[in-house]
Amino acid sequence: MVFSPLLVAALLPIAAQAANDWSKPCFGECNWDITNGSGSGTVRLVGSQTGVSDLTTAAGWTILDCDPNTADQDIRLVCHDPAMGCDHLNQNGAAGTLVRLPTSCGSMPFAVVTREWVHEDQSIPASKLVRRDGSQPTVKGISLATDFAAVDPNVNGNVTLFVQGSSIPGVAGNFTVTPPTDGAVAKRGLFSWIGSTLKNLSEVHKNITGSAPLNFEKDVPLFDQSFSCPQNGAVPAFDGEAKVDLKGKVDGTVNYGVAAAGSIIPPKLDEFGLFVGLDATVTGTLGLDATLTGSISSGKIPLFETGIPGLDFPKILSIGPTFSVNAEATASLDANLNVDVDLAYTIAGAQLFFPPNDKPAGSFTPNDSNLKLSVSPNITSHGQIAAHLIPSLAFGIDVLSGAAKATINLDVDASAAVDLSLTAVAEAGISKDGSKSTDASFGGCVDVTTGLAVTAGADASLLSLFDKSTSVDLFNKTFDLFKKCFGSNPARRAYTGRAERAALMAKRASVGCPSGLLGKVASVVEEAIPAAKIV
Template identity: 65%
Template sequence: MVFSPLLVAALLPLAAKAANDWSKPCFGECNWDITSGTGSGTVRIAGPQAAVSDITPAAGWMIMDCDPNTADQDIRLVCQDPSKGCDHIYQNNAAGTLVRLPKDCGSTPFALVTREWVHQDQSIPASKRSQIVRRDGSQPVVKGMSLATSFDDPSVPANGNVSLFLMGSSIPGAAGNFTVEPPTGASATKRGLGSWVDDALGKLAQVHEDFSIGNFNKNISKSSALNLDKSINLFDKKIDCPQQGNIPGFTGEAKVDLDAKANGNVNYGVAAAGSIIPPQLSEFGLFVGLDTTITGTLGIGANITGSLTSGQIQLLTIGIPELDFPKILAIGPTFNVNAEATASIDANIDMDVDIAYTISGMQLFFPPGSNSQAGKFTPGDSNVKLAASPNVTTHGQVAAHLIPQLAFGLSALGGKTQATISLNLDADAALDLSLTAAAEASTSTSGNNATASVGGCVDISTGLNVNAGANADFFSLFKKDASVSLFQKNFDLFKKCFGSSTARRAYTGRAAHAKLARADGLSCPSSALGAAESVVDEKVSGSSLV
C-alpha cells in the first residue's frame, strides 16, 4: 500500500487537531496521523534523543532520490538547512536510528537507518539548489542512507528502545477527536499499559457514539454496511425404507432449510502499546460497534429417525475497509455469515420457527477489560409451527444456528506476528419435544391445536451468544484457540405442556435428547408413522420476551 495517498487534504475535516506537526522535527518523540476514506488514527513514538530522529524538511533535510512506494531502499539526501538540526541524527551514529520520513518518501511513516555514507553521486538537481541555505554559497555534501523496516535487524545495533502508542478508528476524521497521551513514570508498567489501552478504547467508543448521533461531521461515512439475503438448504438426505409386514416401502427424507436476512452497520477501533524497537506489542485492544437486525426462518421436515448435522456452511463473506499503519499495525476485517443445523429425531416431524433479533448500539471489547459491554438485544416476533405424528411416542431435539462473524486479520510490526480475531454472533433456535400417544383427550390450550391423541411438552428457545477467539498466538497478548464470552442472552420462545398427566410425565427433557443425540446417522422408523398433525401454530411477540 502506498502511504502518501492516506494523507489527502480533502479527507481532513479536522486537520487543525492533527497530532502530527510537520513544522516541528521528530527529535526523541513525535506523532504520525493517518486519514483515508476508510479510517483514521495516530501513532506516537518516543525514545532517547539518539534513538529517534528526523529526515524531513522540519529537521533541515532535503531528500532527492526516494521511491514513495517502497519501504526498504537506499536514498540520497542533503542537509538543506543546518540551523534546523540536521546534526541531531549523529548524536550517536546515524545507523541504528529510527527516523521519521517525509510524506513523499517511502511507503511507511518510519524507517530504521542501517547505513549512512558520503554518496558517490554528488549531483543536486537545479530545481533543488535554490532551496539550500548556505551562507558561504558552498554545496552541501550529498549523503546516502539505507532505510529498512526490519526493526530487529541484529546486524544494526539500535541507539535505544523506542516505545509506541497507537489509537485507530474505522471512521475517517475520528482521529481529530482523541489524543494519544501515553502513561509516564510509575504508570508505564505492564499493568499501567493495560489500563491505558482500556482507557483508550473507552474514549474511542465515546467518539464513535458521538459520530452516530451526529455530533461531528455528518458527511463522513460512519460505518460499513452488513447485508445478507439468502435461502439455503443446510441438510437433505434420502434413504430407501423397505416394506415391513403390512407397512409398504417408502423413501424416507430428512431436510433442513434456512431463509436468512441481515441488515446492519459496523465500526471498530483499536488501541495498542509496546515498542517499535524492539518490535513488541505489550498490550492490545479492539472495540467493535454494531447495529444490526438478523432474521431467519428454519424449516425442518423428517420422516426417518436418528441424528443429523449439517456442519457449518458459509452463506456470505465480504470485505470491510481496512485500517493500516504501514509496517506497524494493519487490520483487515471481513464479514462472514455461517449457518448450522443439528437434530435428533424419532418421528414424523415438520417444523418452522423464526430466528429474529435486533442489536442496537452494541459495544464489544476484546480482550474484555474495564469497559462494560453495552447495547440492547431485542428479540423479534416469531412464528412457531410444529406438526408431528400423533400415534407414536417421540422425543426430538432440533437446533439451528445463524452465525454472523466479524473476523479481524491482524499483522503487526512488519508481519512479525499475525493472527485473526473472530467475533461470532451465534443466534440460535432450539426445539425440545416429547410427545406421547395417549387415549385420553387433551386439554385445549390457546394458540395450539394439539389433537386428542397427543400429549406432552414442547419447549422452543432462542438466544444470542457472542464469543471472541483467535486463530494464532499474538505476541504474549492472547493464545491460539483461546475463547472468551462477551455477551449471552437466551429466551424461552414457546413452552407448553398439554394433554394427559401421563403424557406430561413422559417428558423427560434434555436427558432423553442427549441419549438420542448419540445415535449414529439416520435410519428407517421401526413402526408405521401416522401423518403429521398440528401440535403448535402460534405467533410469539418479541416484546413479551424482553
C-alpha cells in the first residue's frame, strides 16, 4: 500500500528542535508540542492570515485572568506591546479566529474567539504588567470556545491540521510536519519520499529507549470437566476427567507513532497512519489429560488486560492503547490421552503499519520446544488438540472530539496443534486392568504443528480512510514441530488425514464416558525439539 503524501509530510524528520517557538508569533500558522511523560508530538495548524492568530506574549498579549484547566471560557487580557502584532487578531474581526494560547491558559493549546469587547474590569495587577511610562492599556475581554464544528469556514477559510506523535517521550524533536503549500504540487513531489520517510521513522523508534513493557505470566485452566462413568459391560465404573491447562507467558515491549492530516476548521480527517514497534517472546505449554471421549471447546477466554500509556492532543486526536491476553483450546478425543506441547516464539524488531504497507519488518521465529504424548495403545484413535495464546494490542482512536472513533487491533496468535491417528497393533499387550505391558505397540501417525499469525484490523469505520472490514494478515505461518508415521503398514494406512478426522469428530457434541476400555497410557513420543529443526 502507498501512504498518502499528507501522512508522509507529517513524518518528515529534521534536526532535533521544538516545532513550537514561543519567541515568535504564529500568524497564519501555528505549532504546538506535546512533551508529557508518556509521549511526545506536534500539532501544526495552517490557515489564512485572518484565520489563525496568537494570544501569547510573542504577539504582544498579556493574559490577566484565565483558568488553565478549562477549555471554553471568558478571559481578560491586554496588549502590552502593539508593535509585536496585537492588531493581527482583528484583521477580519476577532470572532471566528483560531488562536494559540499559552500553557497557563486553557486546557488545550488552541481555541476559537467567539466574541471580543472592552472589559468592564479594567484593573491590571502589578505582578502582571507595569509600563515604564505609567500608562495603562485597555483591558479586553475575549470569549474562547473549542467547538470547531460551529465555526463558519466561509469567514476566514479552512484551517489545515497536521498531527504527529510518538509514545516515546522526547521523539517530537526528531521529526516534524511540513504542510504542502499547494496540494497538487506537493502530491507529485512527496510520493518519491515515502520509502525513505517510513524507514527514517522506524529508525527513530528503533534507536530510542522508552518502550512500554508488556508482561504476562499465568497458569490457566481452559477446560475442566469430570464425572463418574457407570459400569458398561466388562468396563468397570470409574471417575473420568477431561482437563486442558495452558501455562502462558508474554515478555516484550511496544512503542508506537501516529500521523494524521486533515482540517480542524471544518473538523475533517483526510489521512491517518499508525506505526507499531514490537519486540516480544510468547511462550506457553498446552497440557491435556483426558479419560473421557468427545469434543472440547473452551471458547476465547480473557486472561489479562491493562492500559498502556496513551497519547493525547486535547480535542484533536487521542489514542488510548490496551494490552490484553486471551486463550482458547479445542480437542476431539476418543482415547486415554496425555499431551504436553510447547508453543514458543520470538518477535524481534517487528515494525507494523496500519493501514498496512507491503510487508512488515522484523523477524518472527519459533524457539526450542518440548513434546510429550502418551495414549492408550489398545484402541484405534483419531484425535485433534489445539491451543491458542493470543496477546493483543488495541489502539482506541478519538478524532476531533468524537467526530470519528475506531479501534485498531493487533493480534498475535500463537498456537499449537496435535493431529493424531493411531491404530491398535498388539491387543495382547494390554492387561485386564488397563495397564500397558512391555510389548504394547502403536501404529499410525502423529503430526504436531505450531503456528504464529499476526493480524491487524479495525472494529469500526474511521471516516473514509478504512472501515471495520479492513483486516490484513501481517504474518501467518505454520511450523512442523514433529511429524512421524510408525508401526505396521495397515496402521500407517489408517492415517486418514485431517479432513476425514475433522468430519468424524464434528459429530461429537460434548465429552462423555467411553464405550469401551481405554486402557492406561503408553508413551508415543517424548522429545525436545530445537528451534533449528522447526521449519
